[in-house]
Amino acid sequence: MSTPAPSQPHPSPVPPAGREARRLGVALATAVVLVATALALPSSGVERTESLRASYEASKAARGLPHTDPAGTPLHTHDPRFKNALARGGESGAQTLAPADTARTRAAQRYVARERALPDPTLTTTAVRRALPRVPTDRFAMAGGCYTLTAPDGTGLRLQGRAAGTGRAQGLRFQATDLGRYLLYAGPGRFVGDVDGALGVATAPSSATDWIVTAQGEGFAFRLPGGAALQLSRSGARLGDRPTPLALRLGRGCAVFPESQIDITGRPFAGTTSFQEVRGFVDAHTHGMAFEFLGGRAHCGRPWHPYGVTYALVDCPDHAATGGYGAALETFLSGEPSHDPVGWPTFKDWPAPESLTHEGTYYRWMERAWRGGQRLFVNLLVENNKLCQVYPLKKNSCDDMDSIRLQARRMYEFQDYIDAQFGGPGRGFYRIVTDPFQARRVINAGKMAVVMGIETSVPFGCTFKAVLGTDVPACTAADITRQIGEMHRLGVRQMELVNKFDNALGGVAGDNGTTGVIVNGANFLETGTFWDMRHCEPADGESADKTQYALPDSGQPAQDALFGAVGELFGGLLPATPLYPAPLHCNRRGLTGLGEHTIRELVRRGMIFDPDHLSVKARQAALDVIERVDHPGVISSHSWSTADAYPRIYRAGGFITPYAGDSTGFVDKWRTHVGWADERYYWGIGFGADINGLGAQGDPRGADVRNPVTYPFTGLGGVRVSRQHAGRRVYDINRDGVAQYGLYPDWIEDLTKVAGRRGADLFDDMARGTEAYLQMWERSVGVAPDSCRNPDLARTPAQLRRLVRPGMTTTQVLRAVGQPYRRLGRESGVCVRGADAGARAMATISFSPAGRVIGLRA
Known part of the structure; x- marks a missing residue:
């Protein structure tokens, strides 16, 4: 049951004093000057900016790409074209709405339809939290009472x-x-x-x-x-x-502590056994600990605070002290000159889909997502050292690995805090897991499995410096091996090689627009070289890296007029970037030997490799490595790969979670990915929210559309989902979009409305997403694919009887015979072959409630 909002909050934190206050004052003054400059650029600067914008828009129009911003629109980076593109790594045209091989597409669609028709696992329910005892029996049981x-x-x-x-x-x-x-x-x-x-x-x-x-x-x-x-x-x-x-x-009559509400009723669903097939939604790309990145002062708010919501959901001091006008970073990213700095309890301007510096994963919002059906969450530890150094306020180290270690520690503290709210160790919904078998047990217990991952620009210190035309790496293969071992011990199981900069592991896809200009300048400061973007004509006409600002027939480096305006905003801290030749653009830097070594070290530990953000050249080489070593642990987590890579990932046995974005755009992506499904593997799909990672969230479709979400609605597992309240704010997906993480159950309901008569199919595919991720993860740690979808792996009944013995655990059976085709309740089904090579039958392995083999029918 939701907790009512209090009539008045307790006081907010006091402002900093002493040296920190003086530093804040300097930063505030700087921010005010920067914002004032942005709002009052000389007309010549505005004309230069608009001239380049017009040239860029003309180049897009010539390539059949849609126009987005009219003249005079504030510069911003949360461009809905890229938020909803099939591949955020490059501009994609209408041809990306369906894979080119229509025969293959139709076969994949028929396969997915057969997958949806398979029996669903029987689910039960579990309590949200243990009931408060009349007399506590341990020191944790009185929480919230x-x-x-x-x-x-x-x-x-x-x-x-x-x-x-x-x-x-x-x-x-x-x-x-x-x-x-x-x-x-x-x-x-x-x-x-x-x-x-x-x-x-x-x-x-x-x-x-x-x-x-x-x-x-x-x-x-x-x-x-x-x-x-x-x-x-x-x-x-x-x-x-x-x-x-x-x-x-x-006791009775206690005051209610201030807290954001949930507004979902009904018990969370769980499995009838700890080892059966699971259901639930999966987000494979979010940054829940981003409040500590970029020095720990760029992000406003945090996912929890020991003293509650009134301390966790507050604006940055430099925003609050100027009434929202001192937020230089927020202004630049959103295009809005100011915002209401008040968070709890009014939330007038933030969180919001376009508000990229404010907290979106407060723990009660995470709880609402879990209550609404989410069962797997990948939290990526993130950093960008050069942008951290540029930002004037900071309290943390800007070193990528220092930041990653800090954020990993915060994840375990967050887990402890949630456990504390739910009555003791292990009782919270947020459970950090380190293998797919543990994850399955957690999900079947009705909780959310949390996987730790890395997305950073300089992992393991592996930058390089360009010296006389030669790249000199700052790390060795031994450094990489040692630190991957450290990260594995810390709990990391999913990883990208690059993020915003070229590094000693490989080239990046780059960024577009104003963000690209800034990050490219930072790339120069980091490596001594800009992105080596060349004109390219990919075979499929679309699989290129991010398009850079370019003027017709420009091939020589020159001052970028747009960057000149940005340089005025940031005081000339970053160098001018070159102009590039006509689009499409491809980074000449590919995968390095150290990059291949990193992938092989991930594979050796059964970890999941994410090729997102790599340049097309580097990604193709990386997938070549994945195919050579036959590693199924590969995922594109947030659409920062290109269309040529997606079928290869599915063929490898991997999994894809397209960037969430707007509900309309995601439905298009879902339709496309169905056409790439591989019949050898269990089908399901998830999403990559990228919330807290400077990624815009889904915008509202509007309350006046013909098919809005109607409240309350029935969510996964039969829960009843109403409009969410947070303090005095009431959220409605139709009006507010994905303003914060708690609205993802509402967003999934909106997907079904957009999909129309295919809405049930989409919902089924999303609900199967967690199982698909777990099966990909099982394969990555050495479990063979199932013998029904892969008949060449089928054994004879006699062979199966020799491999499966009474008393074996479910994990031992998986390692012995591979993934079952069916995992329903206490039985698993695997295919066996008869004397006739083409004949197959289903064998059934029975388990005790504790997951030990008690019988085999073959």
């Missing part, structure tokens, strides 16, 4: 104004700040704790109100981080050295 505190002599803790006293025990809200730690909340601005050395009622949470609870005798001891303990007796309530063991009992 209303409890009284009573000493052994019967004395109860009771508040008297701002003082803490004794009397009839008063109910207090136990708001978890971490596992076994709580705020004792009595209402807005009322927190039990140390007030000037005495037990009292503080106006705001702090370390002086953050109680560490441990078991003591038949009760619980309460201490503050500084060591002061809660003492309670008939002589009064005070702080002392030795805590009084206190009994907790469910």
Whole structure:
């Protein structure tokens, strides 16, 4: 059940002081100057910018690409053409709406239809969280509950104004700040704790109100981080050295702690066994810990805060202090000159689909996505060292690997925080997993499996410097091997080789437009060379890298007029980029020997390789390696590959999650990918949200369309989904689009509306996505494909009986005989061949509830 919004929030964090405040003041002044410059460029600068824009639009029109921005539109990068393109790695025309081989396409479509007709696994439900006990049995069980505190002599803790006293025990809200730690909340601005050395009622949470609870005798001891303990007796309530063991009992009338609502009713679905086929949606590309990247000051808000939503969902200090006018980065990215800096509880301007610097994955929004059917989530650790160095505010190291290690640590802290809210270790919905077998158990338990991945520009320190026309790498093969081992031990299982810069592993696809100009300049600072984009004419007419700004017949490096305007905004921090020849463009840099070594090291550990962001040349070479070593663990996670690569990924046994974007664009991508399905592998599809990764989210279609989402609707597993409330904001996918992560169940419902009569097919394919990802992952760690879709792998019944023995676990059976064609309840089905080479039959392996073989019918 959703928690009602409080009538008034508790106070927001205090502003920084001292040296940090002075640094913030300088940055604010700089930001104000930058924004003022952007809004008041001399007419000659505007004319230069518009002239180049007009030339670029003319070049697009000549190639049959749609016009997007009229003259005078603020410069921005969340261009819906690329958000909804089949391949974000290059501009794609109408020919990408269907694969070229129509016979192959029709066969794939028929195969997918047969897949949808297969029996679905039987699902059950599970509780959202364990019920609050009348008397807590451990130090985690009281999370979120209303409890009284009573000493052994019967004395109860009771508040008297701002003082803490004794009397009839008063109910207090136990708001978890971490596992076994709580705020004792009595209402807005009322927190039990140390007030000037005495037990009292503080106006705001702090370390002086953050109680560490441990078991003591038949009760619980309460201490503050500084060591002061809660003492309670008939002589009064005070702080002392030795805590009084206190009994907790469910109370009544407690204040409600401020929190974003869920607005989904019904129990989450789960499997009837821990090893059966799963259902659920999969997002294979999001940046949940992005609040720590780019130095930790560019991103506003964070997915959790020990003291709750009023501290987590606040704007950046440089935004708030200027009323939203000092947000230079947000202004540049969104094209809007200002925004309302207030987050909780009004959320007037953010989060929003086009607001790219504000938090989108707050934990309650993640919880709503899980409650709405999401069961697998890939969190990518992300960094860009040069853009971090350019940004004036920072608190963290800009080194890519330092940032990745920090973000990985934050993922485990986030898991602990969610566990704390749900009543103890392992009880939260967010479960970090490190192999597909563990992931299957987590999902069948009704929780969300979280995979850790990497998407960064300089992984393992593998940059290079161009010296006299030669690339000198800053890393060795031994460095790569050592650090991949470290990342694997940390939990990383999915990885891209490049992001925004060329590096010692390979070339990048680049970026387009204003973003391309800036990132290309940063690429020069990092490597000593710009992207080596050459004119190319790909065989399919579309599989190229990002189109750079170019003037007709321009082949010589020159000052880019648009970059001149950007240079004015950023004070000339980045060098001028060259003009490139006429499109299409392909980066001449391909996969290096170190890049191939990296892929082979990923393969050796059964990790999942993502070729997104590589240049076409590098990606083709990378997929050549994947095919030579026969590694099925390959994924394009957010449409930063090109159309030539997608069929190869499917043929390898890989999986694809197109960039989410607008619902209309995603439906087009889904139709296209169905035509590439490979009959040898289980079919399903997911999405890559890229939220918090400077990727725009899906825009609303409008409340006045003929087929809007109607609330409430029935979600996956039968849950009832209503409009979400967050404080005083009410979200409606028709009006707001994917403003934040909690709206992805609504977005999937919108997909079904856009797909019309094919909506049920699309929903089925999306619900099968998590199983498809798990099967790809199983193959990547050495499990053979199933013998029904791959008849050459079928064994005789006698061979199967020799391989499958009573007492084997489901994982041992997988490794012995490969993936089953059917995993329903406690039975798995595999194909066997008879004396006639063309004859096949289904053998059934039966398991105990604990997942041990108890029978075989072949």
